[in-house]
Amino acid sequence: MILINKKIYTIVKIISRAFLLLILISPLWICAQDQPLFLAPTGQSIVSTDLHIHTTFSDGSVWPNIRVEEALKEGLDLISITDHLEYQPHRKDLPNPDRNRSYDIAEGAAEKSKLTVIRGAEITRSMPPGHINAVFIKDANKLFFPDDPTAGIIEANRQNGFVFWNHPNWEAQRKDGIAKLDPMHIELIERKLLHGIEVVNFTTLSEEAIEIALENNLTMVGTSDIHKLTAWDFDIPHGGHRPMTFVISKNNSPEEVKNALFEGKTMVWFKELMIGKEEHLFEVVKANLSASHPTYEEDELIAKVVLKNHSANILHLRYTGPFTFHQDGTIFKIDPYSEKNIDIKTLETKTFLELPFELLNGIIGKKKYLNFKIQTQ
Numbered sequence: 001m002i003l004i005n006k007k008i009y010t011i012v013k014i015i016s017r018a019f020l021l022l023i024l025i026s027p028l029w030i031c032a033q034d035q036p037l038f039l040a041p042t043g044q045s046i047v048s049t050d051l052h053i054h055t056t057f058s059d060g061s062v063w064p065n066i067r068v069e070e071a072l073k074e075g076l077d078l079i080s081i082t083d084h085l086e087y088q089p090h091r092k093d094l095p096n097p098d099r100n101r102s103y104d105i106a107e108g109a110a111e112k113s114k115l116t117v118i119r120g121a122e123i124t125r126s127m128p129p130g131h132i133n134a135v136f137i138k139d140a141n142k143l144f145f146p147d148d149p150t151a152g153i154i155e156a157n158r159q160n161g162f163v164f165w166n167h168p169n170w171e172a173q174r175k176d177g178i179a180k181l182d183p184m185h186i187e188l189i190e191r192k193l194l195h196g197i198e199v200v201n202f203t204t205l206s207e208e209a210i211e212i213a214l215e216n217n218l219t220m221v222g223t224s225d226i227h228k229l230t231a232w233d234f235d236i237p238h239g240g241h242r243p244m245t246f247v248i249s250k251n252n253s254p255e256e257v258k259n260a261l262f263e264g265k266t267m268v269w270f271k272e273l274m275i276g277k278e279e280h281l282f283e284v285v286k287a288n289l290s291a292s293h294p295t296y297e298e299d300e301l302i303a304k305v306v307l308k309n310h311s312a313n314i315l316h317l318r319y320t321g322p323f324t325f326h327q328d329g330t331i332f333k334i335d336p337y338s339e340k341n342i343d344i345k346t347l348e349t350k351t352f353l354e355l356p357f358e359l360l361n362g363i364i365g366k367k368k369y370l371n372f373k374i375q376t377q
């Protein structure tokens with residue numbers, strides 16, 4: 001009898017300990033799942049998007065509902081399914097005259113979730129103009145003009161769509177990998193028919209496309225252009241992520257996201273890089289990096305400051321101010337969602353510090369990196 005009681009006691013003890021451990025770690029787990037990828041600048045929203053995605057309805061390998069599940073797992077707020085209008089290699093198995101169908105299925109799969117799916121299409125041409133995405137459109141079928149290079153673009157604009165140039169650096173169409181404008185692109189920009197450009201597509205970056213965006217006031221976009229599974233192509237199980245475009249908008253309604261895209265308010269997240277127009281990248285960095293109030297040990301003139309990275313991206317920083325650090329060089333990194341203590345030899349006691357940095361992985365132009373200042377609290 002005593003032996004049985006002892007056994008029961010041991011089992012109860014193990015179960016209660018396991019339960020207690022579960023209770024203790026569950027907030028951490030919930031927290032990790034819910035943590036935003038980037039904090040929004042004050043008074044605004046930051047909306048994570050992928051505006052270039054394929055399914056079996058063109059040359060992709062997965063059904064539209066899987067695109068929705070991937071996006072939800074990866075923290076996306078808004079996606080567009082942009083199947084090729086003209087290129088349907090699965091047509092024999094999947095006859096598909098309705099070019100809205102992949103959107104309809106994805107939209108249905110996303111119902112009751114926090115993901116927004118918007119209608120889109122890829123207009124597929126040889127260079128020029130190359131491939132063009134139209135998103136926030138109303139009817140993809142009406143964009144189908146296989147024999148006319150610009151009729152689909154004009155129709156997308158008539159539907160008030162946001163239109164951007166895909167992979168202008170694609171080696172199949174630019175063998176040197178250099179994005180450059182042809183007269184047709186210049187005409188499309190002058191007629192305000194083209195509003196954005198991919199500076200990042202799939203696994204490639206184009207600093208020339210960044211220059212084209214800056215010189216022609218086009219919105220910088222980065223997309224996955226995924227055809228297979230994002231987990232495979234971007235090594236997501238091991239900490240990777242797909243390229244995303246973060247849109248800084250008034251709120252997260254599709255209408256405001258679209259407005260912000262037209263206004264060029266984006267930041268592209270690609271590998272460890274953050275890419276955008278200077279003012280927008282600065283806004284995002286300012287919201288995601290904070291510095292604590294400087295404190296001093298008694299009789300010392302070395303300020304202790306805690307820098308905190310609130311984002312999912314590593315920050316590679318170079319301090320560009322007059323002081324030196326006590327325990328680090330002035331180039332250092334802060335891991336995602338982490339803190340870094342820096343000891344700054346300020347020569348006198350300061351109650352406030354303005355810290356100037358260069359974000360070495362923050363691109364604002366061709367070979368140009370973001371310089372900014374943050375104030376201690």
Ligand SMILES: [Zn+2]
Pocket residue numbers: 122131166167
């Ligand atoms: Zn394409």
Ligand SMILES: [Zn+2]
Pocket residue numbers: 052054122166225
């Ligand atoms: Zn594509």
